[in-house]
Amino acid sequence: MKILTLNFLTCARKLCKSSNTAFPLHPQDAELEIVEQDMNVEFLRNILPRLMWEELSGVVGELGLPALPPTVPTLESLTEKKLKAAENDPTGMNVVEVEVPSQVALDLHRLLLETCVKEGKLVCGSCGHEYQVREGIANFLLPGHLV
Amino acid sequence: MSSSSASYGEAYEAQHVHEVYEQIASHFSSTRYKPWPIVERFLKELPDGAIGVDVGCGNGKYLAVNPRVFIVGSDRSTNLIRIAKTHEPHSAVVADNLSLPHPLESFDFAISIAVVHHLSTPERRIEAVKAILELLRRPTNANGMGAGKALIYVWALEQKDSRRGWDEGHEQDVMVPWVMKGGDKSSKTKKGKGKKKKDKTEDQAEAPELQEADHKAEDKTFLRYYHLYKNGELEHDINEAGGAVIESGYEKDNWWAIAVPKSS
Numbered sequence: 586m587k588i589l590t591l592n593f594l595t596c597a598r599k600l601c602k603s604s605n606t607a608f609p610l611h612p613q614d615a616e617l618e619i620v621e622q623d624m625n626v627e628f629l630r631n632i633l634p635r636l637m638w639e640e641l642s643g644v645v646g647e648l649g650l651p652a653l654p655p656t657v658p659t660l661e662s663l664t665e666k667k668l669k670a671a672e673n674d675p676t677g678m679n680v681v682e683v684e685v686p687s688q689v690a691l692d693l694h695r696l697l698l699e700t701c702v703k704e705g706k707l708v709c710g711s712c713g714h715e716y717q718v719r720e721g722i723a724n725f726l727l728p729g730h731l732v
Numbered sequence: 733m734s735s736s737s738a739s740y741g742e743a744y745e746a747q748h749v750h751e752v753y754e755q756i757a758s759h760f761s762s763t764r765y766k767p768w769p770i771v772e773r774f775l776k777e778l779p780d781g782a783i784g785v786d787v788g789c790g791n792g793k794y795l796a797v798n799p800r801v802f803i804v805g806s807d808r809s810t811n812l813i814r815i816a817k818t819h820e821p822h823s824a825v826v827a828d829n830l831s832l833p834h835p836l837e838s839f840d841f842a843i844s845i846a847v848v849h850h851l852s853t854p855e856r857r858i859e860a861v862k863a864i865l866e867l868l869r870r871p872t873n874a875n876g877m878g879a880g881k882a883l884i885y886v887w888a889l890e891q892k893d894s895r896r897g898w899d900e901g902h903e904q905d906v907m908v909p910w911v912m913k914g915g916d917k918s919s920k921t922k923k924g925k926g927k928k929k930k931d932k933t934e935d936q937a938e939a940p941e942l943q944e945a946d947h948k949a950e951d952k953t954f955l956r957y958y959h960l961y962k963n964g965e966l967e968h969d970i971n972e973a974g975g976a977v978i979e980s981g982y983e984k985d986n987w988w989a990i991a992v993p994k995s996s
């Protein structure tokens with residue numbers, strides 16, 4: 586399960602829905618894995634304004650991952666211009682300017698979309714219930730008495 | 733509703749819906765490849781970067797439609813989620829549609845396709861619609877502007893032209909068979925028929941007849957519970973759940989509606 590997904594998950598129990606300590610869930614005993622994905626700057630650009638940056642930073646810290654930038658990166662900072670040899674130019678003399686993902690974008694992509702919780706649990710900060718993650722799948726089914 | 737009848741409904745669905753899907757997951761999944769046009773249109777018209785949920789996502793068929801939005805799918809079946817989670821860039825988790833693990837009032841859209849009709853009492857169906865609507869962004873004015881939108885799709889009672897032939901006046905609570913062929917021979921046979929099956933609709937793909945090709949003695953029949961919706965019933969449930977219907981219709985044996993939460 587992607588780190589990004591944690592931004593859209595909270596406790597499944599009704600009594601926790603109005604509690605502001607239920608979000609975000611806290612990963613514990615997490616075993617992480619990298620699941621490579623195609624880099625998509627446009628997707629990052631779209632998703633960035635929707636992130637709860639502070640909460641996500643907290644989760645990233647709890648997982649012991651490299652910290653997020655202190656504030657949300659600007660959309661402009663996701664790309665940079667680079668000079669590149671023009672295509673079909675055997676001389677290599679002509680260069681063109683292309684827009685490529687910046688290091689900021691590459692880092693965010695790695696952290697939010699490629700870094701996944703493989704095993705472990707997600708703990709609610711309000712009721713303390715633990716949701717298991719097995720083989721990358723988080724399970725939010727509640728035992729009968731907690732529904 | 734008393735808590736004993738609520739837990740009866742839950743136990744009934746556990747046996748006649750959840751258990752069945754868990755068992756037929758991979759076979760079911762191999763027949764689910766063609767999105768319904770209304771659902772496809774709804775997903776493709778979303779603005780880039782929209783954030784949504786797919787409640788009861790099954791094998792994640794609809795997660796494959798639009799990679800420019802982000803969807804968190806959920807389903808009760810771990811076996812189906814294992815398949816659904818392969819659809820990047822989206823995500824999929826195991827959850828119950830009456831206890832969804834999402835923050836309230838924060839999503840731009842929701843879809844719930846062929847799910848609400850599996851709940852076995854009127855109260856639980858309305859609760860299921862409510863659980864979807866409460867995840868959506870609230871409208872920013874009285875005209876419903878700015879609200880998140882949900883597309884809900886259920887099986888219709890009125891389908892006299894379908895092979896099943898149900899129509900007005902028929903019993904609405906039905907058990908529908910799913911026939912799974914014994915042995916691993918079946919998957920090979922089906923691959924060869926892939927071309928031919930391409931034009932089949934969802935309902936046809938689901939029909940027992942399709943799997944009858946070379947069956948010996950080991951076929952297994954699973955019965956799933958369905959509540960067949962009659963004309964106007966989905967709109968009624970949405971209103972009861974505190975939603976407003978902005979568009980609705982009938983598509984190939986199914987009723988569908990697009991709804992928004994009312995301003996609170």
Ligand SMILES: [Zn+2]
Pocket residue numbers: 596597598601607709710711712713714
């Ligand atoms: Zn909780």
